[in-house]
Amino acid sequence: MKHLVTLLVLAMLFVLPVVVLMLIGLAPGWRFPHVWPDEFSPQAIAYLVRNHERILTSLSSSLLFSMLTVLATLPMCLIPAAVFARVDFPGKALVEGLLLTPALVPPMTFAMGLHYVFIKLSLTETMLGVVIMLAMFSYPYMFRALVAGFQSMGEDYRMCARNLGAGPLAIMLKVELPLLIPAVIAGGSVVFLVAFSEYFLVFLIGGGSVDSFTGTLFPLLSSSNRSLAAVLTLIFLFLPIALFVIMDTTLLRLYRKMQMI
Amino acid sequence: MSSTSSLILKLSPLALPYLALFCGGVFLTVCQSFGLLTPLPYPGGMVDAYLELLTDSSFFASFVFSLGVAAVSAASAVTIGTLLAYRIWKLPGRLATVALVYKIPLVLPHIAVAFVVLVFWSQSGILASAAHQLGLIRSMTEFPNVLYSGWGIGMILAYTLKGTPFAMLLVMAMLVRFDARQIQTADMLGASGLRIFFSVVLPRLAPAMHTGFIILFLYSFGAFDIPYILSESRPGMLSIQVYNLYFKHDLARRPEAMAILTIMFGFAVLFIVAYSKVVRRLEDGVRKL
Numbered sequence: 001m002k003h004l005v006t007l008l009v010l011a012m013l014f015v016l017p018v019v020v021l022m023l024i025g026l027a028p029g030w031r032f033p034h035v036w037p038d039e040f041s042p043q044a045i046a047y048l049v050r051n052h053e054r055i056l057t058s059l060s061s062s063l064l065f066s067m068l069t070v071l072a073t074l075p076m077c078l079i080p081a082a083v084f085a086r087v088d089f090p091g092k093a094l095v096e097g098l099l100l101t102p103a104l105v106p107p108m109t110f111a112m113g114l115h116y117v118f119i120k121l122s123l124t125e126t127m128l129g130v131v132i133m134l135a136m137f138s139y140p141y142m143f144r145a146l147v148a149g150f151q152s153m154g155e156d157y158r159m160c161a162r163n164l165g166a167g168p169l170a171i172m173l174k175v176e177l178p179l180l181i182p183a184v185i186a187g188g189s190v191v192f193l194v195a196f197s198e199y200f201l202v203f204l205i206g207g208g209s210v211d212s213f214t215g216t217l218f219p220l221l222s223s224s225n226r227s228l229a230a231v232l233t234l235i236f237l238f239l240p241i242a243l244f245v246i247m248d249t250t251l252l253r254l255y256r257k258m259q260m261i
Numbered sequence: 262m263s264s265t266s267s268l269i270l271k272l273s274p275l276a277l278p279y280l281a282l283f284c285g286g287v288f289l290t291v292c293q294s295f296g297l298l299t300p301l302p303y304p305g306g307m308v309d310a311y312l313e314l315l316t317d318s319s320f321f322a323s324f325v326f327s328l329g330v331a332a333v334s335a336a337s338a339v340t341i342g343t344l345l346a347y348r349i350w351k352l353p354g355r356l357a358t359v360a361l362v363y364k365i366p367l368v369l370p371h372i373a374v375a376f377v378v379l380v381f382w383s384q385s386g387i388l389a390s391a392a393h394q395l396g397l398i399r400s401m402t403e404f405p406n407v408l409y410s411g412w413g414i415g416m417i418l419a420y421t422l423k424g425t426p427f428a429m430l431l432v433m434a435m436l437v438r439f440d441a442r443q444i445q446t447a448d449m450l451g452a453s454g455l456r457i458f459f460s461v462v463l464p465r466l467a468p469a470m471h472t473g474f475i476i477l478f479l480y481s482f483g484a485f486d487i488p489y490i491l492s493e494s495r496p497g498m499l500s501i502q503v504y505n506l507y508f509k510h511d512l513a514r515r516p517e518a519m520a521i522l523t524i525m526f527g528f529a530v531l532f533i534v535a536y537s538k539v540v541r542r543l544e545d546g547v548r549k550l
Contacts, residue, residue, distance in 0.1 A: 003356055006348040013425070014365045017377045020387055024380065032385040032401050033393040080275040089268060097533075099275060102283050104476060104533060106483020108500060109526040110286030112507060112519070113293065116300055117285075136282045143275070197370025200485040214370055221376045221490055230380075233373040240368050 018237065021230040028227035044227035054216070059235070061211035065130050065202070066195040070188045072135040073142040077187075081143055082176075085150030103140035110136075111201055118205060125209035133205045138194040142187035149183025150176075178258075185247065193240060287526060294519035301512045310516035320521070322496035327482050330413040330498065334420035335478035339470050341421070342428025347462060349429070350436045367426045371419070371486040378419040378491065382407045408491065415491040416498070420481045428473040435469040471540050479529050499525055 024030060025044050027037030048055060084096060102110070111133055115124070123129030153176065161175045177184075199214040206212065213236065220229040269276070289298060294310055296303030314320045349360040366374055381387045389404035398404050408415040439462070447457045481487075488498040499521055506518035 002348075003352055006345070006352060007356065007359065009345065010349075010360055010363055013422070014362045017381070017422075018365060020380060021377070033390050035387070035390045035394045076274050076278060078274070080272045083268065083271045087268065095272075099279060101530070101533070102279070104479050105529040106479070106500065106522075106525055108483060108485060108503060109290055109522045109529075110283050112286075112503070112522055113288070113290030114282060114286040116293075116298075117289065132282065136278065136286075139275070139278075193368060197373075198486075199370065199372055200489075214372060217370075218372060221372060221379070226380070229376060233369070233376060236370060236373055237365065237368055 018234070021234055024226055024230040025234060026227075028225075044225075044231045047225075047228055048231055055232070058211040058213050058216040059239075061127075062196055062213040065127055065134065065210065065212070066192050068127070068131045069134040069138060069195040070142075070191045072131055073139040073191050074184060074188070076135065076139055077143040077146050078172075081146035082150050084143075084147045086155065099143065100140045102137045107137040107201060111204060115204060124205055125207040127206075127210055130202055130206045130210050133201050134195040134198060135191075137201075138191045141190040141194065142184075145183045145187025145190070146180065149180045149186075152183075153179050181251065185251070189244060196240065197236070290519050290522050290526070294516050294523045296516045299512070299515055303513070303516055305516070310520040313517055314520055314524075319496065320502070323499050323502050324524075326413060326496040327499045330416050330420070331478045331480075331482035334417045334424060334481050335474050337417070337421045338424030338477050339428045339474050342425045342473065343432050343463075343466060343470055345425070346429040346432035346436060347458065347466075350433065350439075363426045363429055365426070366423050367430070369423070371423060371484065372490055374423045375415075375419045375487045375490040378415055378422065379408070382415060382418060384408075409493050411493055411495075413493070413498075415493075416481075416487055419487045419491055420477070423487075424473075424477040424481070427477065428470070431469040431473045432466050435466050439465055467544075471536070475533060475536055479532065483525050483529065 023037055026040045026042070028041060028043045029039060030037040080099075084092070114133070118124045118129050118133075123132065157175050157179060158171055161171045166175065197214060199212075199218060202210060202212045203215060206215075213232075217229065217232045217236070220232065223229070292298045295307045296305055296309065297307075345363065349357060349363070352360055369377075379386070383389070384401045384404045384406060389398065389401050392398045392404055393401075407418075443461055444457055447461045452460070483500055485500040485504060488501050489504070492498055492501055503518045503521050503525075506514050506521070
């Protein structure tokens with residue numbers, strides 16, 4: 001009985017919104033005071049199909065800069081994370097705290113200062129500029145995950161590989177990185193989601209030139225075409241979930257193949 | 262190579278972008294707030310922008326309003342999140358898998374969560390329809406004007422919905438390492454369910470709750486996406502004020518926008534330092550008992 005209450009609260013808070021979005025997507029004419037739509041129509045889906053090029057462009061652009069952000073944060077954080085997991089040095093806690101601040105303070109505070117410099121360097125309206133800006137405030141999630149990954153991995157594998165004659169590069173690429181994959185995925189997923197769902201920074205740095213899915217969705221949210229907004233929101237929900245599921249199953253298969261589990 | 266320089270070299274992939282982009286960005290924001298390095302030469306004095314803000318009562322109103330929205334939403338997200346995480350932790354295995362639906366708002370972008378709040382709470386929304394169906398109201402104007410009450414309730418709802426799963430995630434990570442035998446022991450010694458939650462479980466979860474509160478509070482304090490969709494006219498969130506000064510006025514007001522950002526940055530840093538100090542002192546007190 002108590003469990004039922006828990007599940008009911010979870011359903012009301014987190015599942016009901018998705019169900020309602022689906023209904024709105026399927027029933028553009030659903031209005032007050034009806035609690036259930038009178039009639040369903042595939043209008044929004046049809047619009048989606050008609051405009052699939054524009055939507056696919058913005059979607060792939062969003063996917064691209066989010067992936068690139070993940071790829072940029074990994075080399076930024078890898079070696080520093082190893083240092084933080086293994087080496088003690090004076091002022092370590094302070095440095096760690098400082099390195100985590102970009103995720104805590106409002107990103108506007110440094111992004112708008114940089115905006116003018118980015119204009120001067122012609123980095124605005126480019127994919128590169130957007131990725132730099134996104135990486136700059138999302139890297140702490142990758143950093144934290146990697147530090148935790150290095151800590152739980154311990155030093156034994158590295159010692160063993162070194163005793164067997166592996167150089168630092170070989171240790172990093174062939175021993176540590178494969179073992180760190182779960183940590184990379186944990187951190188990378190958060191970085192991906194942060195980048196993928198960001199609206200303001202992409203708008204500030206990307207201007208009109210770097211398409212983004214949030215940028216496509218934004219004007220629709222306050223427009224009268226709620227149905228289309230709902231459908232796009234659902235894509236926003238299911239696409240990352242699908243990506244995560246695909247990644248998980250591929251990895252599982254890979255690990256089985258490598259006989260790591 | 263000495264160990265210090267090797268350390269610096271190893272930290273440089275992170276330290277260099279941090280110094281150049283993050284510190285540099287903040288530095289430029291501060292400079293521009295003083296009218297230096299602005300795109301056009303600023304005719305006013307160094308502290309004109311700050312004087313302008315300090316004599317402007319709407320700035321104070323916005324500041325207090327942003328604080329209020331951030332504090333209420335972060336506190337409710339952490340409270341609800343902790344309770345739900347604890348309840349999920351107690352679920353039997355099969356049901357716990359079903360409970361993974363809590364991650365849905367984590368994946369949704371902020372603007373989509375704002376849209377959900379709009380769909381549910383507007384006067385022609387789902388809840389108004391439901392109230393009408395139940396006979397509680399006769400027309401949509403009788404439904405409380407939640408989104409435009411002047412109290413930022415719409416934004417609070419959106420931030421709470423988005424923040425709750427985040428708090429749950431942090432708390433669940435703590436609960437995984439929590440030894441259930443402590444609860445059994447307390448139970449055997451005759452503690453009530455409430456007593457167990459408050460005296461045994463909660464102190465263990467406190468670090469995750471504090472982290473969650475800091476992150477959620479500062480995010481809601483300075484973020485732009487949700488207020489842009491759900492904000493009411495006055496008082497507005499600070500981020501909206503910055504946006505308007507930056508994009509909708511001429512370059513002469515740029516230092517004012519930057520001054521607000523500088524104050525927001527200073528406040529965020531002060532808040533992190535002060536909050537962690539207070540928490541550490543409280544925990545020291547607990548340990549002495």
